[in-house]
Amino acid sequence: MSADRFPGFDVLSQRKHWDPVTAGVVLERISNVRDFRFFTPDEQAIATVLCDRLLGQDGDDRIPVAAMIDARLAEEQTDGWRYADMPEDGQAWRDTLAALREDGFADATEKEQDAQIQAVQDADDKWHGLPAARVWSLWTRYACTAFYAHPDAWTEIGFSGPAYPRGYKNAGVDRREPFEVRDHQPGEDPVR
Amino acid sequence: MSKVRERNESAWLLPNDGTRTNHGLRRDMRRFDDTDEIDLVVVGCGAGGSVLTQRLAREGWSVVALDAGPFWDPDRDWVSDEADSHRLYWTEPRVIDGADPVPLGSNNSGRGVGGSMVHYAGYTPRFHPSDFETFTRDGVGADWPLSYPDLKDYYAAIEEELPVAGEAWPWGDPHIYPHRPHPVGGNGEIFLRGAEKAGITAKVGPVAIVNGRFGNRPHCIYRGFCLQGCKVNAKASPLITHIPDALAHGAEVRPDSMVTRIEVDERTGLATGVHYVRDGISRFQRARMVAVAGYSIETPRLLLNSASKRFPDGLCNDFDQVGRYLMVQGAPQTAGRFDAEVRMYKSPPPEVSSEQFYETDPSRPYKRGFSIQTVSPLPITWAEHVAAQGHWGGKLREYMSDYVHWSCLGALCEFLPEPDNRVTLADEKDRHGLPVAKFSYTKGDNDKQLMKAAQAVMEDILHAAGADEVITIDRYAHLVGGARMAADERHGVVDAECRTFAVPNLFITDGSVLPTQGSANPALTIMAVAARAADRLKGSTR
Ligand SMILES: Cc1cc2nc3c(=O)[nH]c(=O)nc-3n(C[C@H](O)[C@H](O)[C@H](O)COP(=O)(O)OP(=O)(O)OC[C@H]3O[C@@H](n4cnc5c(N)ncnc54)[C@H](O)[C@@H]3O)c2cc1C
Ligand code: SF4
Numbered sequence: 001m002s003a004d005r006f007p008g009f010d011v012l013s014q015r016k017h018w019d020p021v022t023a024g025v026v027l028e029r030i031s032n033v034r035d036f037r038f039f040t041p042d043e044q045a046i047a048t049v050l051c052d053r054l055l056g057q058d059g060d061d062r063i064p065v066a067a068m069i070d071a072r073l074a075e076e077q078t079d080g081w082r083y084a085d086m087p088e089d090g091q092a093w094r095d096t097l098a099a100l101r102e103d104g105f106a107d108a109t110e111k112e113q114d115a116q117i118q119a120v121q122d123a124d125d126k127w128h129g130l131p132a133a134r135v136w137s138l139w140t141r142y143a144c145t146a147f148y149a150h151p152d153a154w155t156e157i158g159f160s161g162p163a164y165p166r167g168y169k170n171a172g173v174d175r176r177e178p179f180e181v182r183d184h185q186p187g188e189d190p191v192r
Numbered sequence: 193m194s195k196v197r198e199r200n201e202s203a204w205l206l207p208n209d210g211t212r213t214n215h216g217l218r219r220d221m222r223r224f225d226d227t228d229e230i231d232l233v234v235v236g237c238g239a240g241g242s243v244l245t246q247r248l249a250r251e252g253w254s255v256v257a258l259d260a261g262p263f264w265d266p267d268r269d270w271v272s273d274e275a276d277s278h279r280l281y282w283t284e285p286r287v288i289d290g291a292d293p294v295p296l297g298s299n300n301s302g303r304g305v306g307g308s309m310v311h312y313a314g315y316t317p318r319f320h321p322s323d324f325e326t327f328t329r330d331g332v333g334a335d336w337p338l339s340y341p342d343l344k345d346y347y348a349a350i351e352e353e354l355p356v357a358g359e360a361w362p363w364g365d366p367h368i369y370p371h372r373p374h375p376v377g378g379n380g381e382i383f384l385r386g387a388e389k390a391g392i393t394a395k396v397g398p399v400a401i402v403n404g405r406f407g408n409r410p411h412c413i414y415r416g417f418c419l420q421g422c423k424v425n426a427k428a429s430p431l432i433t434h435i436p437d438a439l440a441h442g443a444e445v446r447p448d449s450m451v452t453r454i455e456v457d458e459r460t461g462l463a464t465g466v467h468y469v470r471d472g473i474s475r476f477q478r479a480r481m482v483a484v485a486g487y488s489i490e491t492p493r494l495l496l497n498s499a500s501k502r503f504p505d506g507l508c509n510d511f512d513q514v515g516r517y518l519m520v521q522g523a524p525q526t527a528g529r530f531d532a533e534v535r536m537y538k539s540p541p542p543e544v545s546s547e548q549f550y551e552t553d554p555s556r557p558y559k560r561g562f563s564i565q566t567v568s569p570l571p572i573t574w575a576e577h578v579a580a581q582g583h584w585g586g587k588l589r590e591y592m593s594d595y596v597h598w599s600c601l602g603a604l605c606e607f608l609p610e611p612d613n614r615v616t617l618a619d620e621k622d623r624h625g626l627p628v629a630k631f632s633y634t635k636g637d638n639d640k641q642l643m644k645a646a647q648a649v650m651e652d653i654l655h656a657a658g659a660d661e662v663i664t665i666d667r668y669a670h671l672v673g674g675a676r677m678a679a680d681e682r683h684g685v686v687d688a689e690c691r692t693f694a695v696p697n698l699f700i701t702d703g704s705v706l707p708t709q710g711s712a713n714p715a716l717t718i719m720a721v722a723a724r725a726a727d728r729l730k731g732s733t734r
């Protein structure tokens with residue numbers, strides 16, 4: 001991964017500049033090793049693999065995406081709304097994880113797992129009786145929200161994180177704060 | 193117009209010691225009993241409800257404003273963090289349906305004193321004169337029972353109270369703003385540069401963000417978390433622009449109070465007050481008048497949930513108008529990639545806009561138009577944009593690591609009001625045992641054409657600015673309508689004064705009453721309509 005695009009940049013090194021309420025929630029997010037409360041052990045195993053594959057996490061220092069989703073569902077911090085043809089989010093997670101289990105996801109190789117995930121994204125219509133596009137949206141919405149709430153992810157993308165009360169003094173194209181680090185691979189447009 | 197402080201002292205009632213809440217004002221606020229027959233009870237302390245409350249409290253009316261959510265303290269309750277701002281949103285269950293269901297949650301209504309403006313972006317454009325007569329001019333949408341000149345003075349008054357900063361505005365009814373435009377960050381710079389090269393006019397503003405100092409509200413610190421609630425008190429929301437003045441004039445704000453039903457006396461046909469739940473206990477606030485301002489979904493839902501013998505299909509629903517003509521704006525978001533660093537998270541997301549494409553262009557196959565604005569998503573929202581391109585796994589991470597190089601514009605397309613785009617009640621119940629809202633939405637052909645046209649213009653601007661790649665996500669924004677104003681009860685729920693046709697002492701004063709939406713963000717217009725309704729009420733007998 002492109003961890004070295006912003007060499008020396010570390011969002012957490014700025015935490016003394018954060019207001020106490022924000023520092024409280026962000027630091028709790030990274031310090032708490034949470035017990036799973038919503039997913040059953042079977043669901044937990046599948047959710048962990050699924051989320052790691054969705055976010056390309058294979059190294060040692062992984063962001064605990066599945067645990068963060070578990071906490072959100074346990075605390076009923078969902079968005080409230082649901083599609084008329086989908087169950088509410090918590091149940092939708094349970095149903096889709098059960099469907100993956102049926103498909104032997106847990107015991108498959110990484111390559112096979114990626115293929116199974118890709119099949120959901122590619123499906124035109126239903127997947128295990130649910131609208132595939134909405135299953136895809138559920139998974140990616142929750143996984144991305146968890147992952148990009150984590151300071152390690154902010155560091156990876158050069159985002160400066162919480163900004164109160166300090167704010168920014170150098171906004172504008174190619175301008176940086178003293179603590180921000182220039183992208184060392186600016187031509188690395190991944191799709192070029 | 194009198195000096196703003198003489199009309200609305202809110203900004204001077206906030207502390208100037210670096211904290212953001214006047215706790216004394218809240219502690220000492222006047223309090224009424226449920227059994228007091230107050231002059232007015234207002235349901236919802238958002239854009240519309242707060243303005244109405246403040247205006248009538250100033251007239252000496254006894255007013256209680258109930259809100260389902262908390263009485264926020266920005267110091268204690270809000271964070272400079274995307275994920276943890278979840279509590280600002282209305283997250284009670286809702287069902288979405290139709291051919292183009294509109295996801296709600298973070299991108300829609302808010303909850304708590306200040307309403308959705310607590311986490312709105314902060315753009316405050318006026319509607320154009322044409323918006324009030326789209327049917328006459330273009331044969332689409334609907335004509336309002338009032339016209340632009342009826343609102344003009346209210347627009348100017350609210351612009352001073354928020355206050356709004358921006359360049360002299362050349363579109364619609366040309367006007368100027370009370371505060372100078374803000375300096376722009378990377379995203380605004382790219383938009384201005386690209387627009388100029390593409391021959392498109394773009395202007396800085398209009399944003400309800402303090403430039404300089406306003407009363408005890410400090411200058412914006414350009415930290416980019418406007419959609420997470422402004423901890424600085426720089427961005428306007430009724431919590432700081434209207435509620436303090438209302439309290440100082442004897443209004444009571446009763447937070448954490450979910451209204452479940454409006455009571456109407458079968459004999460007199462008049463509203464007598466509202467049932468609400470606070471701390472799990474059901475209560476009833478008596479009042480001589482009731483105003484509903486709960487947002488375009490909760491307002492129709494409350495009316496439908498207030499059915500009675502006289503109104504078997506829902507309060508004010510004799511002609512099947514409640515919940516209908518709900519609108520969203522098509523809000524495609526197009527981003528461009530630059531080798532230079534844009535770092536769009538530095539500066540408020542609302543910076544620069546163009547209304548050049550707002551009006552019907554006879555050379556185009558579609559009616560009405562769109563506006564274009566900077567949007568500047570933070571990482572979680574940006575990930576949604578990138579994931580919408582189909583990326584996942586390592587590819588998604590790589591794309592995301594490129595965040596600092598992207599500039600992002602958003603369009604607001606004027607989708608047309610349709611009767612079948614509506615709120616009804618679902619079979620499902622919420623924790624109070626009340627049926628939840630079901631919101632159905634389907635785009636029309638004109639709507640789809642506007643989305644495409646807006647995307648093409650945004651791509652042109654970004655390419656002209658030097659982008660080597662552009663990516664788009666189709667989104668929606670800004671619900672309005674659902675209890676619209678009209679000339680008569682067969683075409684709407686309220687009259688031009690926001691009085692319901694069916695119940696003479698029941699009013700609706702929020703975004704629900706808008707018959708069309710233009711391509712402008714709606715909050716300023718909602719406030720102006722509420723201010724006008726308050727003015728009309730002042731003269732009437734309480
Ligand atoms: C992410 C986002 C960005 C936005 N950006 C902009 C922008 O830049 N410019 C702009 O003009 N607009 C913007 N908007 C839209 C704008 O905020 C809303 O249109 C406006 O606030 C709606 O006003 P309202 O009075 O209809 O309702 P709200 O302001 O939502 O107020 C409704 C209030 O009623 C309360 N309520 C609801 N039901 C009940 C009940 N039964 N009992 C008690 N209380 C109840 C709610 O808690 C809420 O506080 C944005 C919205 C969002 C979500
Ligand atoms: S950018 Fe300015 S207006 Fe927006 S949240 Fe920060 S201080 Fe408030």
